[in-house]
């Protein structure tokens with residue numbers, strides 16, 4: 118047996134940058150106090166490459182077998198994966214603590230046909246059992262293992278030969294090959310790499326749950342995203358029941374898909390028609406509320422945009438934005454002041470996307486400006502009106518992609534009129550029974566809705 122060669126180095130726990138010398142601040146990502154000592158056991162590398170030796174195969178002789186996907190029975194989950202689980206794939210499911218990752222995976226694997234090993238480094242089997250009862254899952258195929266040692270997990274898989282493995286969470290796992298603490302970049306990456314080898318060698322799909330830090334990265338390593346096949350993010354606002362599962366990387370499918378769920382007393386429920394859900398509690402005849410049509414992935418979503426404009430009582434006007442980019446909303450406020458002649462200078466302006474959704478699409482601009490104008494003038498916009506379009510700095514309304522998809526959804530939900538960019542209107546093949554009002558500028562748009 119060769120002696121383990123130990124190499125000492127320092128690694129940034131935020132971005133994975135490595136250096137031979139300790140520093141107070143990571144020169145790569147600029148974070149303070151994130152460099153910690155890691156030791157690399159070089160033996161391990163040799164261990165990883167041993168095993169069956171691969172031979173080069175001509176491309177035309179290879180058979181790509183993506184038809185063998187396994188479906189979970191949770192349609193939204195399968196769709197985000199690209200049509201089911203690919204055997205031997207490693208899927209990282211990231212999200213804020215408490216958002217529902219453990220719930221989602223327990224529900225998803227409970228419906229699988231084969232045996233499943235659910236490893237929890239965070240909760241006891243009793244706790245998971247309680248959750249399963251709440252979810253009305255009494256599966257004899259799911260076995261629970263409360264374990265933090267990856268080596269012990271591997272031993273368990275040897276005896277059981279599961280059809281799928283869940284690691285909840287990757288931050289609680291450690292491998293003996295590595296000296297640093299569980300959750301450090303080195304441990305997380307090494308454990309993930311080992312699970313990757315396990316998945317590939319045995320053709321078993323592996324799900325890794327990963328907590329997201331407040332900066333939004335999967336704790337420790339961005340490097341993890343490069344190792345795994347698929348990265349899904351489970352997002353939502355904890356104060357709201359809606360959750361969105363989003364693929365941000367997928368070697369076996371599109372990254373455009375999203376799945377929409379609702380957290381209920383009995384676990385996550387699929388939401389087949391999200392637009393209806395997001396509009397279900399919309400107030401009628403109230404100023405400052407406009408429905409926009411956003412596209413999330415390949416899916417149109419009708420969402421209510423709300424604005425509240427009120428006189429500033431003292432000092433500097435307050436501007437608060439929830440669910441949209443703050444800078445973008447400020448820009449829209451400036452356009453309204455300068456080019457539509459609205460007096461917003463001494464006003465507090467609050468804007469909100471209802472349902473805890475986060476929208477990054479400029480297509481919602483038009484609904485935001487109409488909502489702000491509607492609140493300022495205290496005049497409601499008809500409930501059957503929908504608006505989308507990007508607002509430019511000279512007050513022009515710019516065309517947005519997939520106008521037909523947005524209109525079809527609106528028509529399905531029962532909208533009657535759509536305020537849309539001229540550029541998009543001229544390219545429509547179908548109006549879906551809606552009255553289309555093409556607008557070229559912010560002023561025209563406000564006029565069209567009587568503001």
Ligand code: TYD
Nearest residue numbers: 214215216217218219220251381382383384
């Ligand atoms: P959990 O799956 O433990 O989140 P994560 O693994 O991402 O940390 O879910 C946590 C929250 O979900 C918790 O606050 C309780 C809530 N919840 C429900 O509302 N209904 C349910 O049926 C379950 C199981 C959880």
Ligand code: MG
Nearest residue numbers: 218219239285
């Ligand atoms: Mg959990």
